[in-house]
Amino acid sequence: FQELFQGLGAELPGLTRSLLQLSKVVTSLTFFVLTPLCLFIICILYSQFYATKSGRLIIDKLILKIPLFGELILRSEMASMSDTLSTLVNSGIPIIDSLEKCIVASGNQVIKNTLTKSIIMVNQGQALSYSFNTSKAIPRLFISMVKIGEETGSLPFMLDNLSNFYKREVEETVSALTKAMEPAVIFVVAGIVGTIVIGLYLPMFSLLEQI
Secondary structure: OHHHHHHOOOOOOHHHHHHHHHHHHHOOHHHHHHHHHHHHHHHHHHHHHHHOHHHHHHHHHHHHOOOOHHHHHHHHHHHHHHHHHHHHHHOOOOHHHHHHHHHHHOOOHHHHHHHHHHHHHHHOOOOHHHHHHOOOOOOHHHHHHHHHHHHHOOHHHHHHHHHHHHHHHHHHHHHHHHHHHHHHHHHHHHHHHHHHHHHHHHHHHHHHHHO
């Protein structure tokens, strides 16, 4: 394309030039060498940062703030916590020991810190719902249901209901995300293919105008 257009004293359209330049970069030896190396270095740095308690806390906080996916992860954590607490409390295990088991089962440092703080406050004589209320991560619904369970003496029953509720919420959220991603993927693929097609046909129209 470039030689033909130069012979006619014309220039390639900007989109076509960009695609050709991108093609040269992607197919170059430098790209094949540097890209895996950069990805490897990034993965190593990420794993080292995430291995620290402060790094894990920062990343897990950011994860919970991701639109849609953050809500999904939080609901999954609540479902797991409710299920674990309900099973253990029903088995006659003290609430402190049950919370410690929840810390082990949790995969998010924000939730782990919340549970650790709750253990300290419960040991000091505070209600479980009050200890959860001091955290911004725990949903208000969860706190309200735990409080009702404590006041009515039916905490295991409330926790079991919360577990079922959040499990359904997780299933519905996953289903909604799956349905939402299908048109998004189609749109992105169509955009990429359309850009390439336009980039290929623009020079032909420009060439016809020059002739």
